[in-house]
Amino acid sequence: MITTDTVCLNSVVTRMKVRQHVEIPLTDQSIKATFYTFDGFDHTNEHLLIEIRNPQGEIPSIPKLRIHSECLTGDVFHSRRCDCGKQLKEAIELTSKEGGYIAYLRQEGRGIGLYNKLDAYHLQDNGMDTFEANLHLGFAEDAREFDMVAEMLKAININEVELITNNPKKIKALQNQGIKVVKRVATTRFETPDNFHYLRAKEEKENHCFGKLPRK
Ligand SMILES: Nc1nc2c(ncn2[C@@H]2O[C@H](COP(=O)(O)OP(=O)(O)OP(=O)(O)O)[C@@H](O)[C@H]2O)c(=O)[nH]1
Numbered sequence: 298m299i300t301t302d303t304v305c306l307n308s309v310v311t312r313m314k315v316r317q318h319v320e321i322p323l324t325d326q327s328i329k330a331t332f333y334t335f336d337g338f339d340h341t342n343e344h345l346l347i348e349i350r351n352p353q354g355e356i357p358s359i360p361k362l363r364i365h366s367e368c369l370t371g372d373v374f375h376s377r378r379c380d381c382g383k384q385l386k387e388a389i390e391l392t393s394k395e396g397g398y399i400a401y402l403r404q405e406g407r408g409i410g411l412y413n414k415l416d417a418y419h420l421q422d423n424g425m426d427t428f429e430a431n432l433h434l435g436f437a438e439d440a441r442e443f444d445m446v447a448e449m450l451k452a453i454n455i456n457e458v459e460l461i462t463n464n465p466k467k468i469k470a471l472q473n474q475g476i477k478v479v480k481r482v483a484t485t486r487f488e489t490p491d492n493f494h495y496l497r498a499k500e501e502k503e504n505h506c507f508g509k510l511p512r513k
């Protein structure tokens with residue numbers, strides 16, 4: 298059984314509560330992760346910082362960081378409509394080799410929630426792209442925030458990272474909040490016939506840097 302500890306790490310950010318949980322073995326017994334959960338932000342969602350040590354049991358002075366927004370359909374049920382599940386697996390594998398963190402943000406569906414994401418999928422099945430569908434539903438194209446990641450990192454004394462992403466907004470958000478992004482590490486573009494249009498929209502509208510996709 299997983300028990301939870303309630304060690305209060307520090308009070309660098311006073312409006313935020315930080316709790317460190319006991320170590321939890323992930324999919325492979327050799328990968329052990331320490332879960333920090335954070336609440337007390339302006340919104341009610343509880344965000345996670347998952348610390349994954351390298352085989353030597355260390356976190357390097359400049360750790361890898363993946364900022365991953367929740368995707369129930371992709372992360373848990375391995376949906377082929379997006380690339381989230383595979384990117385999460387890749388991030389766990391990379392951090393377990395080199396040592397680092399996954400910031401797992403509870404902002405499902407790019408911040409609009411699961412119910413609305415499913416509505417957006419319906420609109421996409423009828424011809425809109427992922428961003429047009431959000432706008433049609435009355436939301437921003439991308440309703441996520443990333444500033445809290447900087448606060449979470451500072452709370453455990455991390456000020457420099459190598460960021461695993463293709464999304465330039467994440468780099469800017471961290472840098473604007475005083476976290477130095479020493480290097481960007483690309484995430485793999487896990488293309489399937491079902492996510493081709495989704496990936497293309499990310500590249501064309503949000504400048505995700507994974508090179509030009511072939512036209513269908
Ligand atoms: N609203 C909406 N959200 C989606 C859709 N498909 C995936 N998502 C959500 O998008 C988020 C992942 O964002 P992405 O745009 O795929 O990638 P990213 O995190 O910005 O960029 P990378 O760091 O390069 O992976 C998760 O919260 C998913 O639940 C969609 O069609 N509509």
Ligand SMILES: [Zn+2]
Nearest residue numbers: 368371379381
């Ligand atoms: Zn997804």
